Amino acid sequence: MKIAILPGDGIGPEIVDQAVKVLKVLGESFEMEFAPVGGAGYEAAGHPLPEATLKLAQDADAVLFGAVGDWKYDTLDRPLRPEQAILGLRKNLNLFANLRPAILYPELAGASTLKPEVVSGLDILIIRELTGDIYFGQPRGVRECPDGPFKGQREGFDTMRYAEGEIRRIAHVAFQAARKRDKRLTSVDKANVLETFQFWKDIMIDVHKEYPDVALDHMYVDNAAMQLVRAPKKFDVMVTGNMFGDILSDAAAMLTGSIGMLPSASLDANNKGLYEPSHGSAPDIAGKGIANPLATILSAAMMLRYSLGKAEHADRIEAAVKAVLTQGLRTPDIFEDGCTKVGTSEMGDAVVKAL
């Protein structure tokens, strides 16, 4: 089995190194091939997603991704900026289902800005559609405003859209995920304002007929943002579109106060996937050896479970991560008095040892 390893920029390489360490001690003969992406892709080949990198990702059974972005690329034209690599990979590999768990380990409850009783033991799964919506809809651009009171002026515009089949397939992913958990699914929409999301809601209701054992409810996105702050533990699985999912999954991640712990998976229809930590490239701490590698290690665990058919390894890695937390080991981002402060590489070694 072949894994494409794309470390990227900032802390990407250091954290990916730790996940690779962990993968190497599982006793499997994974073929791991590295390629540059993001700013590193631009440096190496003049493009954030070099052709060879895309080809490697397409040929591999799974992709392990670090993070991309650095201030020094902020002045490049948009098509050359690091984050375009993420969008390009999602679209080219058809990674339409983004799974973003927001889990708060009881040991880390103090790290949250929310009161412990509101978030301790939080375990929600946000499923974000990842290849449709206003992210990719055409037409888009800057044009002359065609009508209304601003007619003749320049205007920026984009197209939000979801086709029936796009909604159906993410609905199935969501209902099936809910079925494996507490059997409660919240579909987040803005059906009171947007045609796209009235349509989304109608299809969700239709697909629900095939999953009578799952309870479905609908919530407007503004209310969902409020309920995540008010009582996040009430949610089990949430499903929403690309744009709303971008906002809500980040908000949910931040509720835990330990975004350095949160993995993510982006899957296609055949469970091929790209796995990456939920946090960014943190250029301010890059190269200092203090980044938290656990989100990336847990992303590798998701990869073993969803794309490589090795759920037992995934379970072992997740248990090992829990063990190092119980041992009191903490990178600076999650450090608390009474714990032992460790660096990126020491944390990786500790997980290997706990395995």
Add this chain to the structure above:
Amino acid sequence: MKIAILPGDGIGPEIVDQAVKVLKVLGESFEMEFAPVGGAGYEAAGHPLPEATLKLAQDADAVLFGAVGDWKYDTLDRPLRPEQAILGLRKNLNLFANLRPAILYPELAGASTLKPEVVSGLDILIIRELTGDIYFGQPRGVRECPDGPFKGQREGFDTMRYAEGEIRRIAHVAFQAARKRDKRLTSVDKANVLETFQFWKDIMIDVHKEYPDVALDHMYVDNAAMQLVRAPKKFDVMVTGNMFGDILSDAAAMLTGSIGMLPSASLDANNKGLYEPSHGSAPDIAGKGIANPLATILSAAMMLRYSLGKAEHADRIEAAVKAVLTQGLRTPDIFEDGCTKVGTSEMGDAVVKAL
């Protein structure tokens, strides 16, 4: 001066009554005229925004609005649903600037789900553009998908758009508001993905040239959602589009844990405005006399300040609200041990007395 009073549905009438009480003791001869809106408009005239109601709102110097919506109208066709009245009023009255303060009174810090040190003394102002964006953009609807892998299927679609003049005018409102506060403005966009918001960002940077005394920074909407949870007190004024503003202003309101305290103003270019509490119609507690009227009373204060040129009355009302909190009076939504629980009408009376 003429004030249109639109109580609406659910708790709307009870809370508006208290604000009217307060307005009556100021010693001004406001002409107050009532009209039905939302579900009440539908009952009275078959439409959530009856023509006579719209005309009254257009003729008045300001509009005091309660809340709209009730489960019993959920099955109506979208154009007849209560919330269409809000959208109709915004669009017809050109209320493009929505001011949503998120303030946490120190007395109420315990009501928040966030740790007191994270939110106590919170005082941010979110300025949401209210008549543009994907809320009103055309074309929109359900059509046959014209291209791509889902060609021929049905798809829901909407148009996001902002014209230059629309962005400029909300930018001016935001810079001027920041100038009266801590002189820091955060423009929230998604310029890394959306053409509309790259354009938005470019115009913000251009308008900034006229306000060199205000510090402007730019933040992606997903990051803004995170920072509101992580360190909300770092913000002073935030400005964003209609859709992002809908989500972020509600999230920010919920940070305080006391959404029953938060007023809002929606202004046109001449400071005519519609004023309403940030919370909804709460049909579950309607008629019970327990709803918190303070958000509506504070909305009336904003009305006096922005639309009626009576800032001194606004100051007095705000001081009176602080006084009743200091006295320990609390409606059930903000009740804590050691305080005195009061109902809607008692709370209104207490504010009148404190004046």
